Amino acid sequence: MVLAEVEPTSDAAARLAGWASRAAAETSAHPQAELDLAIDAFAEAGMPYFEGRARMRLADLLGASNAELATAEAATALRIFAALGAAAQAAQARALLDRLGQSAGRPGLSRPDRSVRPYAR
DSSP: OOGGGOOSSSHHHHHHHHHHHEEEEEESSSSHHHHHHHHHHHHHTTTTHHHHHHHHHHHHHHHHGGGHHHHHHHHHHHHHHHHHHHHHHHHHHHHHHHHHTOOSSSOOOOOTTTTTTTTOO
């Protein structure tokens, strides 16, 4: 599922879908900023699955250019998906961590964010 495929049901959901859509677009001038906005908004709205998907997209976008932050975002997404019981998405997060050269058993923390704390173990 692509983040932009979410059917907005409110103004907030429409804004979230817009940020996610722009961030996912290859032509976005500021995909990292758009993803940061989407992550914060999904967390605030209590939408952890979509927060995790946005974190995965950000980790993939950052890749080797900022491996430390990419690893932290992927690890946070892994914890979110594991807490939700989303096995397929957790496996994708583990694979991304492996591509980034990190062990999925020792994930780091991303930026301090109150929305992440319930998912961290």
